[in-house]
Amino acid sequence: MSMVNALTGNEAAAKGAALCKPDVIAAYPITPQSSVVEHLAQMHADGLLKAEMVEVESEHSAMSVVQGAALAGGRTFTATSAQGLALMYEPYFRMSTMRLPMVMAIAGREMTSPETIWAGQQDSVSVRESGWIQFYVEDNQEILDTIIQSYKIAEDNSVLIPVNVCYDGFYLSHLIERVEVPTEELVEQFLPPYCPKHIYFDPERPIAVDPMFDGSMMMKFRHNHLEAMQAALDVIDNVDKEFGSTFGRSYGGLIEEYRMDDAEVVLFSIGSSTGAGKDAVDLYRERGEKVGLIKVRVLRPFPTKRILKALSKSVRAIGVVDRSVSFGWNTGALFQEVMAALGNYGRSLPGISFIGGLGGADITLDHMTAALDAVIALAEKPEYGKSTIWLD
Known part of the structure; x- marks a missing residue:
């Protein structure tokens, strides 16, 4: 069962978090x-949210507070x-390198x-090498x-990695x-209470948290973290399928394929x-x-094999539309990820990087049809190393 509401993206984020009963x-x-915090505070004031709400003086303190709570098993x-x-x-x-599972929403801003307060994905894309799992979503649902x-993904014993849910500021927020x-009962059926087995922090039994180790220990930590990121690929797909069975909605897991047959x-x-x-x-x-x-729903870990499987032998050219830039490559960030994935498995396809939507600019149907025109032309006359096209 569920109740239909008219919600902003920030309201949807707050309600989604509240349904998961955070401590x-x-x-x-x-x-x-901002309104994510406001909606959570209002739910707490109305007695609808039983979590401990901590007022902090900065974002550094906010992450530090939830880090301590996560260490205690919350x-x-x-x-x-x-x-x-x-x-x-x-x-x-x-938070990620100590393998503390949690969820953080990022309302994307350039x-x-x-100076700008408007939409962009440069904030979240720039920290994609920080060891967090990163989702990018299409709409408020x-x-x-x-x-x-x-x-459910973060708390899986084969994963134990925090997750960012990234959505475009203003366009969704x-x-x-x-x-x-959905009802609380249905969410509880899908998401059981969190009972960590890897957290041993107890004020009655003090321990050293995050002590300094030599290089061999660092190598072990990073190796295990990377293996867990790869394990998350299957977990993400499986959790999405289970979610679909429970709630009647699913999103394809790591990627969504649209008219790809x-x-x-x-x-x-x-x-x-x-x-x-999709309209284009x-x-x-x-x-x-x-x-x-x-x-692409998941930027980290990158869904290389799912993408390669989706790109059948009939595909002759691709275009990648980014709302961020890769300063080192004169392209969008996702474009470099896709091309690296193809190259790593010996697949060669001509492609074009399209950059748009920076600083709150819209990415319109006309932009998408222009992008398709350019990629169709590239398929007819393949050319590698083609210049980036700015959708302005």
Whole structure:
């Protein structure tokens, strides 16, 4: 059973977190994440949320508080954006490398400068090597559902890694959509209480947490962390299937394939611009063009094998639409991830990097149709090392 609501993305994030019954919440408000904290505080004041709410003076403190709670075996939640994420980076990195499972929402915002509060994915994309699992979602329903899924993934004994649920600021965080909110009973059926077996912190029995080790111990830590990230690939797919059986909604796990059966030209998308990409694919299918779309839901761990499986031998060219940049490559960040995945398995496809939506700019249907035109032309006349196209 569920109740249909009209919710902003931030409301969906707050309700999703509350349904998972966290023990401790600590968050500092920052645009466009602020109303996540406000909604959680209101639910707490109304007696609808029994978590311990901790008011902190900064994002660094917020992550430090939930880190301590996680060490004591608690289920925790926080949320942030942009400069707030940058300020919490030190304990943020430690959260993953100490293998403390939790969920944190990131309402994506472009990083300064020039000064901006508007949408972009540069904040979360820039920390993709911090050891966290990263989801990128398309709409407000997926925000709520992915937060619930993420706790089950993070707390799996083969994973034990914190999870970011990333959604585009303003385009999702502040806009209202229809969202089905499941009952507490159904969520409890899907997500059992958190009973960690790897946490031994007890004030009655003090221990040294995160002591300094030599290089051999660091090698062991990183090796185990990478193995857990790879184990998460199967866990993510399996949890999504289980979620679909329980709630009647699923998202494809690591990626969503859209009209890919006989596609010869493929667009990759990430985040809320996926809707415009699907509309463009539908228009071109009506014209008889064999085009398809792959929505990348999980940037870390990167779903290389799922992507390779989706790109059948009929695919002749690809285009990747990014809402962030890779400063070292003069392309979008996702474009480099996709091309590296293909190259690592000996698959060579001509591709174009498209960059748009920075600093709150929209990625429209016209942008997506222009991108498809460029990739169709590339398929007809393959060219490698083609220049990046800016969707401005």
